[in-house]
Amino acid sequence: MGLDFSYNIAxxxxxxxxxxxxxxxxxxxxxxxxxxxxxxxxxxxxxxxxLVPTIAGDFVACLGISETGAGSDVANIKTTxxxxxxxxxxxxxxMWITSGSQADWMCLLANTxxxxxxxxxSLICLPMNLPGIHVAKKIDKLGMRSSDTAQIFxxxxxxxxxxxxxxxxxxxxxxxxxxxxxxxxxxxxALIPLETIIQETIDYTRQRKVFGRPVLHNQTVxxxxxELAAEVELLRSLLHRxxxxxxxxxxxxxxxxxxxxxxxxxxxxxxxxxxxxxxxMGFTNEVLVSRLYRDLRLVSIGGGSDxxxxxxxxxxxxxxxxx
Ligand SMILES: Cc1cc2nc3c(=O)[nH]c(=O)nc-3n(C[C@H](O)[C@H](O)[C@H](O)COP(=O)(O)OP(=O)(O)OC[C@H]3O[C@@H](n4cnc5c(N)ncnc54)[C@H](O)[C@@H]3O)c2cc1C
Numbered sequence: 001m002g003l004d005f006s007y008n009i010a011x012x013x014x015x016x017x018x019x020x021x022x023x024x025x026x027x028x029x030x031x032x033x034x035x036x037x038x039x040x041x042x043x044x045x046x047x048x049x050x051l052v053p054t055i056a057g058d059f060v061a062c063l064g065i066s067e068t069g070a071g072s073d074v075a076n077i078k079t080t081x082x083x084x085x086x087x088x089x090x091x092x093x094x095m096w097i098t099s100g101s102q103a104d105w106m107c108l109l110a111n112t113x114x115x116x117x118x119x120x121x122s123l124i125c126l127p128m129n130l131p132g133i134h135v136a137k138k139i140d141k142l143g144m145r146s147s148d149t150a151q152i153f154x155x156x157x158x159x160x161x162x163x164x165x166x167x168x169x170x171x172x173x174x175x176x177x178x179x180x181x182x183x184x185x186x187x188x189x190a191l192i193p194l195e196t197i198i199q200e201t202i203d204y205t206r207q208r209k210v211f212g213r214p215v216l217h218n219q220t221v222x223x224x225x226x227e228l229a230a231e232v233e234l235l236r237s238l239l240h241r242x243x244x245x246x247x248x249x250x251x252x253x254x255x256x257x258x259x260x261x262x263x264x265x266x267x268x269x270x271x272x273x274x275x276x277x278x279x280x281m282g283f284t285n286e287v288l289v290s291r292l293y294r295d296l297r298l299v300s301i302g303g304g305s306d307x308x309x310x311x312x313x314x315x316x317x318x319x320x321x322x323x
Contacts, residue, residue, distance in 0.1 A: 005181065008032055009188045009243050016192025019288060021295035022146030024189045029098045030054060032185030033303075034061040034107040037123050037174040041166030050105055050125045062103035063182075064094040064126070064152070065175060071096070072308050074109070075117035075172065079154065081110035081124055083161060088112070088124060090132075090157040096302075100150030101135045103128050109175055112168050121171035125163040132157035143294030180246065180253055182303045183260040187239045190263050190299055194232045194270045197292050198225055201274040204281075221277055228270050235262050254316040261309035264300030271296055 008031055015024040038051050053059040070076040079092025090110060097106070105127050112122040126133075132155040139149045166174055202225060205215035216222055242255035271293040275282040282289050300306045314320040 006243055006247050008181075009184060009239070012185045012188035013191055016189050016196070019291075020146050021144050021193075021291070022148075025144055025147040026060070026099050028182075028185050028189055029063055030061050033178070033182040034063040036181040037165050037178045038107065038125065040177070041123075041170075041174055042125070043162070046125055046163065046165065053104075059104040060099050060102055062097050062099045062106045062128075064097055064100075064106040064108040066096045067093060068095045068151075072305055074175065075121075077109060077111065077121070079108070079110045081108075081112050081122065081159075083112065084158075086161050087158045088161055088163075090124075090126070090154045090159065093136075093151065093153040095151050096139070097150045097152055098147055100152050101138050101148045106152075107165070109171050112171070115169070118172045119169050121175075122168045123165040123171040123174050124159060125165060126157070126159055130157050130159065143291075143297055145294075176253070179304065180251075180256045183256040183309075184239060184242055184246070184252075186299060186303050187235065187256075187259045187263040190267055190296060191232060191236055191239070193292055193296065194267060195229075197270060197274050197289050198229055198232070200288060201225060201277050205277050208279075215277060224273055225277075228266075228273060231266055232270070235259065235266055238262065254313060257304075257309040257312040257316075260299075260303065261306055261313070264306045264309070267292075267296035267299045 012024070012028065012032065015027060018024055035051060035054055038046060042051065050059065050061075054061045065074060065077070067077050067079060069078060079090065079094065081088040081090045088110075090108070092110065094100070094106075094108070097103075100106075105125055108124045108126040109121055110124060111120050113120045134153045134155065136151040136153055139151065141149060165171075202216060205221055208215045238255065238259045242252045242259055245255065246252045271289065275289045275293050278287060278289055281287055284290060311320060
């Protein structure tokens with residue numbers, strides 16, 4: 001039970017056609033970020049309770065990993081879920097939670113014991129209507145303004161132990177696996193916006209005349225746009241290769257991290273270069289390029305920063321100095 005991953009990625013690419021970045025973000029969390037671990041490791045009962053209505057669109061899901069003191073350093077989260085009888089009692093808080101102020105449930109990462117940080121965590125399906133859950137604030141952001149991002153606190157929240165996904169203590173590992181899908185999803189959803197903005201820039205600069213000729217006729221402009229289009233195609237190829245390997249059952253952490261890194265870098269390059277060619281118009285809120293300049297800036301930060309991707313790639317290349 002669950003969404004077929006290659007279908008999911010095809011949907012992610014297609015969602016890029018929607019001009020409002022917040023909608024693909026919310027659907028991405030729903031389909032590719034908060035649910036893969038439940039799909040793979042959850043009990044049938046949990047899937048029936050949380051996954052089925054989420055896929056049907058009756059439930060909004062959110063993913064609770066990041067905290068105020070632990071974003072890049074996931075192992076350092078402080079939220080605890082302490083077993084008392086047949087319940088977990090949850091205390092702590094989560095930060096930057098997409099769809100957090102309207103979600104029906106959260107895929108929560110919490111410390112369920114005091115063991116080593118990679119073996120003391122668990123993923124738990126947490127209904128968001130339980131006593132003790134406080135949505136503190138909707139965060140005011142530079143971009144993705146149509147996606148709600150919340151800070152959430154937990155105060156003695158009681159949830160049945162049967163809401164545990166898979167085995168206790170495996171949450172960190174499950175989340176690292178889940179991140180592969182999140183990162184590939186993020187890459188896929190950026191491709192069409194990048195192509196769209198390159199095409200809109202071609203259309204605009206073709207009709208905009210400066211010094212008596214179209215802006216596009218300057219070689220620096222059309223060469224730059226051609227170069228960016230080539231880079232987007234390269235990114236698509238890497239994405240498709242990683243997805244094909246993943247669907248065959250391989251660990252694609254290295255390729256997913258490379259694609260996510262490249263997507264972060266490239267979205268910044270494409271939106272910045274294109275915006276420049278629009279002149280003053282590019283600096284207004286009337287055109288898509290300025291919105292994508294803000295919205296896509298998130299790709300280098302959300303789901304793990306560029307530097308986190310570099311650290312993972314280095315680890316797989318065995319060139320990261322050991323502690
Ligand atoms: C709009 C938005 C939506 C989000 N949605 C969710 C969500 O739904 N669920 C969720 O759990 N989280 C979510 N996040 C959180 C996101 O995953 C984190 O912001 C991200 O992992 C970075 O963590 P941080 O913000 O704490 O940055 P920090 O960990 O404080 O890092 C700050 C900066 O330090 C640098 N850095 C970090 N590590 C290294 C290193 N090893 N070497 C060199 N430099 C380094 C990087 O430049 C990084 O950007 C969201 C964030 C945003 C902005």
